[in-house]
Amino acid sequence: MAIIRFEKESDKQSYLAWREQNPKGYVLNINTWNPKATTYKNIIHKASWCSSLDTPPAANRDRPITPEHPKLCSTDIHELESEMKINDLPYKLCGLCRPKIY
Numbered sequence: 001m002a003i004i005r006f007e008k009e010s011d012k013q014s015y016l017a018w019r020e021q022n023p024k025g026y027v028l029n030i031n032t033w034n035p036k037a038t039t040y041k042n043i044i045h046k047a048s049w050c051s052s053l054d055t056p057p058a059a060n061r062d063r064p065i066t067p068e069h070p071k072l073c074s075t076d077i078h079e080l081e082s083e084m085k086i087n088d089l090p091y092k093l094c095g096l097c098r099p100k101i102y
């Protein structure tokens with residue numbers, strides 16, 4: 001297992017393909033790289049669906065991946081959590097798709 005990082009706009013197709021192939025996986029949407037951020041948090045979603053992943057603001061609709069907002073994907077939610085903890089970054093679980101931690 002490993003975290004797969006989608007960090008460039010050109011990663012869009014492989015990102016969408018990964019989600020399709022890993023419906024039980026998780027997508028960590030990076031909103032901030034600032035450990036002290038209080039306004040923005042990095043959010044973990046289900047890979048299978050989430051309205052917040054699939055209906056972003058119109059300005060970003062065709063750009064799900066940008067260097068500022070990369071997606072970290074894994075089939076193991078614990079990997080994504082430890083990645084945030086190691087780097088002391090704020091994160092939470094999405095309230096819409098409610099990923100479960102087993």
Ligand SMILES: [Zn+2]
Nearest residue numbers: 045050094097
């Ligand atoms: Zn979600």
